[in-house]
Amino acid sequence: MRVVYDERTVAFFDEQGTEILAHPRPPEGTRFVSRSGLKHPAPPKAPTLT
Numbered sequence: 749m750r751v752v753y754d755e756r757t758v759a760f761f762d763e764q765g766t767e768i769l770a771h772p773r774p775p776e777g778t779r780f781v782s783r784s785g786l787k788h789p790a791p792p793k794a795p796t797l798t
Contacts, residue, residue, distance in 0.1 A: 749761070757771065
């Protein structure tokens, strides 16, 4: 099993190079993606004071 990813997609391939599954990456800040799909994205980050 090989995994190839970039900023938009995660793809899985077998040893012969056949694509098994490709899926879009979840939005930035997502902490968990359940088996039934994206349910609860992470809340926005609080601004930091400098």
